[in-house]
Amino acid sequence: MTPVAIRKMERRKTFNEYIAKKRLKSTKQRDIIFDEFFSNYMGKHVTVEELYEDIKKRHPFIGFATVYRTLKLFMECGIASERNFGDGKARYEPVRSEREHHHHMICNQCGKIYEFANNQVESCLNQIAKLNEFQLTTHKLEIYGLCSDCKAAKTA
Amino acid sequence: MTPVAIRKMERRKTFNEYIAKKRLKSTKQRDIIFDEFFSNYMGKHVTVEELYEDIKKRHPFIGFATVYRTLKLFMECGIASERNFGDGKARYEPVRSEREHHHHMICNQCGKIYEFANNQVESCLNQIAKLNEFQLTTHKLEIYGLCSDCKAAKTA
DNA sequence: TATTAAATGGAAATTATTACCATAACGAAA
């Protein structure tokens, strides 16, 4: 089994447990959305609309509102995270394991999104939280600027 | 003169220069909005609506769209920064000097916003950017969690 | 299977932000 598939199973477990705990229901639609999201959008940053359009191809009966609601559900149980890169629409990403926690560099020119991870930053943040008696649950870090390609294009 | 007043003057200079460079016009409305924003919202995170409502009290002839446009102008010339704390509305904050660059901790419970600064984090980010040949212009860092007050209230 | 609570789809409502446009104000040049 691939690492991606293993991760998917782990998320599925979390999701099922959340559903059970909150006395929610497991539905066909939720299964479909889960599958699409965790199969095709690992490491991506998908818009609700994009996900909806994609799902609609194979499952035309699924409603827009349901996709919204389901992504929110994924957020609540911690298997998806919401990002906001300043273009007015929320983006969602399947969370990976703690070990793979990462952040984003966004190019102001071409809009491309690069990922990076850095242990030193993470431990800094933990220290800061501790120092302020703040119980950290999540954090977001975004770097905006010019990617190497656009930088090169500019000087050329 | 207080430090706040000095800062305000510096921002004013930047703003005037930007206006001159871009052949824009200096208007009564822009003056009023500038003054309100930099006098009363230093260190705050104000919504367009809040700022508009506040200004309207003393200057009822100022329009909503103008406040929007002017804040965007402040952004363009780098004297204001936009924040997005996940409640669907953009917030604006007068930028301080580089030395005072800072980030935010947001309490998921009470919504209070705490500020912090940390040199180690900053230098980490610069290194990361350099390593990826990314030309950094800005960055945002937010910590979400439970503030000490809410944590105390929960266990009590 | 019957019952109850939750979920769904589609459309309408809401919210934040932007665009439009006729009028007003600015600023450079005469």
Place this chain on the structure above:
DNA sequence: TTTCGTTATGGTAATAATTTCCATTTAATA
């Protein structure tokens, strides 16, 4: 200062993302 071209303004309408509503369907439990 007056004129003239340009930019800004205010009010409203339009747009775009997200949420709510509600009648109907579906899942879970007894």
